[in-house]
Amino acid sequence: MIIAVDGPTASGKGTIAKALAEHFGLPHLDTGLLYRAVGRQVFLDGGDPDDGGDALAATSFPDSLLDDPHLRDEDTGGLASRVSVHPAVRQALYERQRGFATQEGGAVLDGRDIGTVIAPEAEAKLFITASVEARAQRRFLEMRGRGVKVTLLEIQDDLRRRDERDRNRDVAPLVPAADAMVIDTSALGKEEAISAAIEAVADALGKA
Numbered sequence: 001m002i003i004a005v006d007g008p009t010a011s012g013k014g015t016i017a018k019a020l021a022e023h024f025g026l027p028h029l030d031t032g033l034l035y036r037a038v039g040r041q042v043f044l045d046g047g048d049p050d051d052g053g054d055a056l057a058a059t060s061f062p063d064s065l066l067d068d069p070h071l072r073d074e075d076t077g078g079l080a081s082r083v084s085v086h087p088a089v090r091q092a093l094y095e096r097q098r099g100f101a102t103q104e105g106g107a108v109l110d111g112r113d114i115g116t117v118i119a120p121e122a123e124a125k126l127f128i129t130a131s132v133e134a135r136a137q138r139r140f141l142e143m144r145g146r147g148v149k150v151t152l153l154e155i156q157d158d159l160r161r162r163d164e165r166d167r168n169r170d171v172a173p174l175v176p177a178a179d180a181m182v183i184d185t186s187a188l189g190k191e192e193a194i195s196a197a198i199e200a201v202a203d204a205l206g207k208a
Helices: 013-024 032-045 052-060 063-067 074-083 087-101 114-118 132-145 152-168 190-207
Strands: 002-006 028-030 107-111 124-129 181-184
Touching (some): 013 107, 013 124, 032 052, 032 074, 087 114, 124 190
Parallel strands (some): 002 107, 002 124
């Protein structure tokens, strides 16, 4: 059983995916973390995230980089969005994600193209979304809690830029799969969003 959870940055898809994995007893992969690692490696290499060659070279990052706390930084998120536009980067990470998705017993994956590219055969597909304002407020509180000095306006602007890149890239743009269930979490609390997702997945599996 494969559960695909897609959506833009700070929509709540990661929290929902983890909860689904726990509820259904499945392993979970945050695929965005792979792209953040590539972006971070480009930075560590002194490369240019907009250069396809530099970005591709960074896909050979060591597994230990996935534990780097800087992967959750806003700057790294921006780098991840920039390196993800390169087709060669997406192809290099495809097999890693595909292998996780098709492991025996199934899995839960969250990202931006799970239901459309990585696992189009997933039995349950969710697309988690929210307004830019709601997403920015969540990220602002998260960053402030980590002691990061950033303004709400800066986060809103960054989210809009990321959305623009993710939705308009030539390869695997951020769009809901045709058969995905869309959940807008703008006005939902954490537990409400998780409950809605569990119900949607259970419904999809019941129809499968």
